[in-house]
Amino acid sequence: MKSMKVSPEFPARDANSPVSHKSLFSEKDVLQTHYLQTTGSCRRILEHWRMMLVVIVPLVAMIVFSSFNLSEAIQLKETTAIATSRINSAxxxxxxxxxxxxxxxxxxxxxxxxxxxxxxxxxxxxxxxxxxxxxxxxxxxxxxxxxxxxxxxxxxxxxxxxxxxxxxxxxxxxxxxxxxxxxxxxxxxxxxxxVNIDIPSxxxxxxxxxxxxxxxxxxxxxxxxxxxxxxxxxxxxxxxxxxxxxxxxxxxxxxxxxxxxxxxxxxxxxxxxxxxxxxxxxxxxxxxxxxxxxxxxxxxxxxxxxxxxxxxxxxxxxxxxxxxxxxxxxxxxxxxxxxxxxSDEADFRFALFSSLQVILTLTSFVLLAWYITCVNRMTIRLTKYANEIKSKTKELAVEKRLTEKLLYRMLPMKIALQLKEEGFVPAEEFPEASVYFSDIVGFTSLCSRCRPMQVIDLLNEIYSLFDTCIDKYDVYKVETIGDAYMVTSGIPDSNGTAHALHICKMALDIRNSMTDFKSPVHIDEFIRIRIGIHSGPCVAGVVGRKMPRYCLFGDTVNTASRMESTGEAGKIQMSSATCDIIEKYNQFQYSPRGRVKIKGKGEMMTYWLESSDQRTRVQLLSC
Structure with a gap:
């Protein structure tokens, strides 16, 4: 069946959040709103000048342009004359x-x-x-x-x-x-x-x-x-x-x-x-x-x-x-x-731009008089549509807020802000991170016995439970595809070696929360998940334009996926790399599973993560 992504609503953000309503209105928007509310003669005079600048600026630009070319032609003529004199004396x-x-x-x-x-x-x-x-x-x-x-x-x-x-x-x-x-x-x-001859190009x-x-x-x-x-x-x-x-x-x-x-x-x-x-x-x-x-x-x-x-x-x-x-x-x-x-070309350019400058000067006075009349009529029409623009601006601000909320749901806050400000987020390599994968055991068989809407309700309930668990830890949910749930720690914000600690704590929390979870469709059927964890270097970056996604790449991701796929229901399988990191924290109980044949990696030593010693954790925090 077709896989679907299910994600719960983000919690409401405070006024200081980058996606709050106040942050969506810049100083420029406030000034523009104030300007649209201004009425009377001052507004009309301002509109007159603004519209006249539409004509004045291009004319001034053309005059400056012709003056520049005129000066360039004179300089070229002088340079050519000097160069010719130097060649004659040579x-x-x-x-x-x-x-x-x-x-x-x-x-x-x-x-x-x-x-x-x-x-x-x-x-x-x-x-x-x-x-x-x-x-x-x-x-x-x-x-x-x-x-x-x-x-x-x-x-x-x-x-x-x-x-x-x-x-x-x-x-x-x-x-x-x-x-x-x-x-x-x-x-x-x-x-x-x-020596020191100045020659024209x-x-x-x-x-x-x-x-x-x-x-x-x-x-x-x-x-x-x-x-x-x-x-x-x-x-x-x-x-x-x-x-x-x-x-x-x-x-x-x-x-x-x-x-x-x-x-x-x-x-x-x-x-x-x-x-x-x-x-x-x-x-x-x-x-x-x-x-x-x-x-x-x-x-x-x-x-x-x-x-x-x-x-x-x-x-x-x-x-x-x-x-x-x-x-x-x-x-x-x-x-x-x-x-x-x-030199002849310089003479021609001199004559051309001299004539052009005279014509532009005369034309500017004629157009200015005509444009003042047109602007007066246009200003009246602009005033009529001012209130409509004001309302459209508010609607646009609301749409902008919704767009920003969607962006912050799709990407990490740090990445979303960078993408919004710079328009581009380069891929970044992280030397240390932990990746978590989990899936539902027997999900395909379960789907075949359920209606599509029942499957969606089931996934929504499970993932809502998962999302509640991960909010307690320094982790980031990368994506959910069907019954697969992917989480990472140490990305996009590096946290030293604590990434393995947070991922393992979260995995135990999720596993414990699913201990007595029953299928809402078949009450007598328990839902079991299997979990895989691996630690190592990763590369992360934004992929896509229409629907940008923050994706992870690297052997660490593949190995974490293999840890999950070769695991057992209700258990957490982790690699020796993760085990080596959490060992120094002395907060977890784990046992060796033995060497497991991993596709593309050969045989790897893996471990079952069993529990967390909370008392040891309290002692560490109090030191």
């Missing part, structure tokens, strides 16, 4: 870096020559003159640059360059010192290139700017390769250390180029489609230079032949670098075009 900086790279290579070659020919000196002078021309238009974005932790102005940097040139001319500077000086200057200039501006930075880094490293190999051609010092340095520089240069290719497919396409064959040439030279025999071949050449070879290398790599600078400047132009597009 052209002079990159030109200076390019000339410094050439001078670096020529200086290294010049120093490495034993015989300073007019031709080598003329080449060096040309590179120096080009650097001087590029320096005229050079402007630092931060007034100074930091070279080796030393801040230098433009004039101080030029003075250092002139000093280095003097040392180069007098052969008082090594090749590596010259390379380090020019490389440090270039690195400092590249750090200063786009959109159009991938940031990624395009990063492309310029990484491409310039790549070019500088290729220029450093050009300088090192150029002077090695004249010195023939192709040793393992130089190989390592060259491979390191080559690896960094390729990594920067890979980043550029990943960010900008157009640059990758331009590199692939050019006819310079840079990679093929570099691989060919590398294979020739770092072979075991080339050093001896180089030493057999005259210094003039080495200088020619060095110049050929320098010119070829310069073509690759010049091509890279062309790509750099083209990308810079594309970036400026993107900024120009953003």
């Amino acid at each position: 052209r002079y900086l990159t030109k200076f870096i390019q000339t410094m790279q050439r001078e670096r290579g020529r200086s290294a070659t010049f120093i490495s020559l034993n015989t300073k020919t007019n031709e080598s000196y003329a080449v060096l002078q040309t590179a120096q003159q080009n650097t001087d021309k590029a320096a005229h238009n050079l402007v630092f974005e931060t007034d100074t640059i930091t070279v080796n932790n030393t801040k230098l102005t433009k004039l101080e940097m030029i003075a250092d360059i002139l000093e280095i040139r003097r040392k180069i001319n007098t052969s008082s500077l090594s090749v590596l010192e010259a390379l380090e000086f020019f490389t440090n200057i270039n690195n400092a200039l590249m750090e200063d290139l786009f 959109g159009k991938n501006i940031h990624s395009k700017l990063m492309v310029l930075v990484f491409l310039l880094r790549h070019i500088d490293l290729v220029g450093l390769q050009r300088a090192r190999i150029a002077y090695l051609f004249t010195t023939c010092d192709f040793n393992s250390k130089e190989i390592q340095v060259y491979k390191y520089i080559e690896g960094k240069a390729q990594s920067y180029l890979s980043i550029v290719f990943n960010y900008d497919s157009n640059i990758k396409k331009a590199y692939m489609e050019n006819d310079l064959n840079a990679d093929e040439y570099m691989d060919k030279v590398n294979a020739e230079l770092w072979s075991e025999s080339y050093a001896s071949v180089c030493r057999n050449q005259t210094e003039s032949e080495r200088f020619i070879k060095s110049g050929e290398w320098f010119r070829n790599v310069s073509k690759f670098i010049d091509f890279a600078f062309v790509i750099y400047h083209n990308s810079s132009e594309l970036l400026k075009n993107s900024l120009s597009t953003i």
Whole structure:
């Protein structure tokens, strides 16, 4: 037959209870009731203002919104203009870096020559003159640059360059010192290139700017390769250390180029489609230079032949670098075009929101005058329905009280309050709890001999008796399904190890109350129950939305159910876990049943709970 849940009425609650009538009316409800009772001109004026706010607030919000967008458009336009100016000034900086790279290579070659020919000196002078021309238009974005932790102005940097040139001319500077000086200057200039630049969002501006930075880094490293190999051609010092340095520089240069290719497919396409064959040439030279025999071949050449070879290398790599600078400047132009597009969009937004702000301001005055008239008529109608709203509010409060009462019947008080306030109750794990199960022996047979209403009356009488018993203890009735009755202690409020004490006391109380309980249908038939108890960890939580239930989960629940199902009529079977807990209280009489085969658990040692020693309990309480 279909199982049913039977539960008696909860006892009446006092005025301080969360479900009392007074608690259902908040301060807001009282103020609203007082407002609905107010009549006269003050009420009408208040209604006028409230209704006018319905129009005023959205209009003000739109004006604020348009003002915000207008300010944003102005800021975007200014940011774009500054970024464009920075990119334009960066052209002079990159030109200076390019000339410094050439001078670096020529200086290294010049120093490495034993015989300073007019031709080598003329080449060096040309590179120096080009650097001087590029320096005229050079402007630092931060007034100074930091070279080796030393801040230098433009004039101080030029003075250092002139000093280095003097040392180069007098052969008082090594090749590596010259390379380090020019490389440090270039690195400092590249750090200063786009420092603290404020770029607008959109159009991938940031990624395009990063492309310029990484491409310039790549070019500088290729220029450093050009300088090192150029002077090695004249010195023939192709040793393992130089190989390592060259491979390191080559690896960094390729990594920067890979980043550029990943960010900008157009640059990758331009590199692939050019006819310079840079990679093929570099691989060919590398294979020739770092072979075991080339050093001896180089030493057999005259210094003039080495200088020619060095110049050929320098010119070829310069073509690759010049091509890279062309790509750099083209990308810079594309970036400026993107900024120009953003600037045009900012101009459009400025015009749009300026017009919108004017229109909204005019519209607000027109609508306000019209709305005042409409509100006056509407207020009269609202007053008419005020009393109806008042009565409906009271009815709603009554319904709310009934709903809250139902919620507190379905869930523990603590859980119900949390669910009401937060709308969600997370599952909670309890390390210690005791679970009680009981059922009616022969309930199925009994139901087959009774009418449905008789079964309901029987269950109601039994469960009313059970509910009277459990009110004496710190326990919570989880649910009743058919003849099954489930109670727990230690959930949802933990009580240490006292959970087993309360459950066992309650079980004895229920068993004793059922000793002489006879069936109201068959007077000569006694109703017998069997009880099972187990203690252990549990997880509890609210399950369901339409009909939320506070449910327990875990092996402890299953074991407690098995304690009940394998028990005997009129007896209380408990597990060894529960027995171990109540043993220290010294309040109960129990006897071992022995090992019982439990489904899913194997054999378990169980005990019969027989009675409670009340005198011992009194002694404990008096201590």
